[in-house]
Amino acid sequence: MTTLLTRPPSLRVPPRRRPAARRWLRAVTPLALLAGWEGGVRGGLLDPDKLPAPSAVLETGWRLALEGTLGEYLLDSVQRAVLGLLIGGLLGLALGTLAGLVRLGDDLVDPTVQMARMLPHLGLVPLLIIWVGIGESLKVTLVALGAFFPIYLNTYSGIRNIDERLVEAARTCGLSSLERIWHVVVPGALPSLFLGVRLAFAAGWLSLVVGEQVNGQGGLGFMMMEAREFSQTDVVVLGLVAYALLGLVSDLLLRLGERRLLAWRHGLRAR
Amino acid sequence: MAARTAGPVTATGVRRAFGDTVVLDGVDISIAAGEVVALLGGSGSGKSTLLRILAGLDGEATGDVSTTGATAVVFQEHRLLPWKRVAANVALGVRGPALRERVDAALEEVGLADRRDAWPAELSGGQAQRVAFARALVREPDLLLLDEPFGALDALTRLRMQTLFGRLRATHGFAALFVTHDVDEALLLADRVLVLDGGRIAEDRPVPLPRPRAVDMPGFGASRRSLLDLLNVPVG
Numbered sequence: 066m067t068t069l070l071t072r073p074p075s076l077r078v079p080p081r082r083r084p085a086a087r088r089w090l091r092a093v094t095p096l097a098l099l100a101g102w103e104g105g106v107r108g109g110l111l112d113p114d115k116l117p118a119p120s121a122v123l124e125t126g127w128r129l130a131l132e133g134t135l136g137e138y139l140l141d142s143v144q145r146a147v148l149g150l151l152i153g154g155l156l157g158l159a160l161g162t163l164a165g166l167v168r169l170g171d172d173l174v175d176p177t178v179q180m181a182r183m184l185p186h187l188g189l190v191p192l193l194i195i196w197v198g199i200g201e202s203l204k205v206t207l208v209a210l211g212a213f214f215p216i217y218l219n220t221y222s223g224i225r226n227i228d229e230r231l232v233e234a235a236r237t238c239g240l241s242s243l244e245r246i247w248h249v250v251v252p253g254a255l256p257s258l259f260l261g262v263r264l265a266f267a268a269g270w271l272s273l274v275v276g277e278q279v280n281g282q283g284g285l286g287f288m289m290m291e292a293r294e295f296s297q298t299d300v301v302v303l304g305l306v307a308y309a310l311l312g313l314v315s316d317l318l319l320r321l322g323e324r325r326l327l328a329w330r331h332g333l334r335a336r
Numbered sequence: 337m338a339a340r341t342a343g344p345v346t347a348t349g350v351r352r353a354f355g356d357t358v359v360l361d362g363v364d365i366s367i368a369a370g371e372v373v374a375l376l377g378g379s380g381s382g383k384s385t386l387l388r389i390l391a392g393l394d395g396e397a398t399g400d401v402s403t404t405g406a407t408a409v410v411f412q413e414h415r416l417l418p419w420k421r422v423a424a425n426v427a428l429g430v431r432g433p434a435l436r437e438r439v440d441a442a443l444e445e446v447g448l449a450d451r452r453d454a455w456p457a458e459l460s461g462g463q464a465q466r467v468a469f470a471r472a473l474v475r476e477p478d479l480l481l482l483d484e485p486f487g488a489l490d491a492l493t494r495l496r497m498q499t500l501f502g503r504l505r506a507t508h509g510f511a512a513l514f515v516t517h518d519v520d521e522a523l524l525l526a527d528r529v530l531v532l533d534g535g536r537i538a539e540d541r542p543v544p545l546p547r548p549r550a551v552d553m554p555g556f557g558a559s560r561r562s563l564l565d566l567l568n569v570p571v572g
Binding site for chain 1: 391392393407408409411413415416417418419420421428429430455456457471475
């Protein structure tokens with residue numbers, strides 16, 4: 066204990082705030098913004114036709130949820146997102162693996178994909194409408210395109226950046242090339258792949274928002290476009306909130322999966 | 337077909353060039369069963385290249401290399417897979433019955449039985465290198481190839497690891513070829529010392545010291561001086 070007294074005061078570490086306290090502190094700004102928004106509308110500073118109060122949006126959400134329409138539209142959107150992510154993601158994974166593992170695949174696939182990446186895929190909407198129409202396939206195709214590139218790029222770089230020395234060590238342990246892929250390449254590329262999936266989710270949601278505003282039936286975008294026609298600003302804002310929540314939930318699920326599958330990295334971070 | 341009396345590894349006429357630079361220019365090497373051989377040489381003399389060739393990791397070398405029995409390799413860095421716990425790292429690629437018991441026995445031998453469920457990132461450098469030794473031991477090798485196995489460790493850990501190596505060698509009787517640039521280490525551990533120079537084995541001499549060895553034993557200083565002479569290091 067005496068050693069503590071002899072320590073020069075400049076070296077003293079300030080006591081860290083407890084995690085719980087810090088979490089509350091992080092909630093302060095968003096809550097204050099919400100309160101300001103609500104107060105602004107009630108106080109007459111903001112026009113409720115332009116921006117309804119959060120409480121009004123919440124009320125509308127509750128009403129539409131009870132009617133069942135909100136759930137229906139939400140399900141439509143989620144289905145499109147999942148289907149598009151699956152198609153684009155699996156394609157990205159397959160091609161990224163091919164290009165990452167096989168030299169011939171690298172030559173045949175990578176330059177083309179790198180070029181195609183430069184096309185802003187949302188700019189393809191007019192062309193896609195001509196190709197696949199304005200129905201479900203347009204939405205799914207857009208999401209798939211958005212998901213494909215981040216997954217492809219991160220699968221590819223994840224495989225390429227694996228420490229060659231580990232592969233070599235696995236070889237001296239008598240692992241066949243298939244076993245090396247399973248024990249070294251797959252887990253080694255996984256952190257990068259997770260990053261790709263996370264970016265794919267973000268790009269996928271964005272593509273969905275754009276795709277659903279083109280036209281069509283069902284989905285949150287449809288709900289919002291319809292509400293705009295009738296100047297139901299509260300429903301428009303509700304749609305935005307629902308999109309944001311979907312993004313948040315998918316990110317949380319992903320983090321959960323990441324924590325499970327990449328448990329070994331926590332040991333690294335603790336150091 | 338190599339004669340059965342031949343040791344676990346025999347290589348003749350090993351050549352390896354990187355571009356125009358010839359690193360190994362006809363190396364002959366043979367190690368008897370249970371023999372510990374130190375491979376010395378200046379940096380860039382091709383020590384590690386030769387070891388990698390013997391380990392079957394270099395596809396572009398020419399010459400004859402024949403190994404019999406099991407070979408295991410310990411590198412300068414531990415090279416454990418960070419996403420596998422210690423026990424799974426040791427068991428990597430090992431097949432056969434009672435695997436768990438064999439893994440535990442190997443970890444016990446390097447004094448890390450209690451860390452079998454740790455992640456490699458949670459180990460110190462010395463512990464990780466001991467796990468790498470356990471990973472080699474569990475394969476019951478006839479030949480152990482070691483590439484500066486203690487090179488990345490601090491001086492104290494290094495001494496402990498050298499003692500551990502001696503003990504493991506006495507228990508298991510494997511033959512070993514280890515690359516080192518530390519003359520003391522070579523004299524402490526090896527039965528024979530090879531010096532690689534100009535792409536060839538320039539010197540092949542037994543270590544004339546009785547075991548157990550220590551740096552302050554009589555004769556050690558003289559052996560050390562003559563080895564350093566061979567390596568062109570002036571002794572003050």
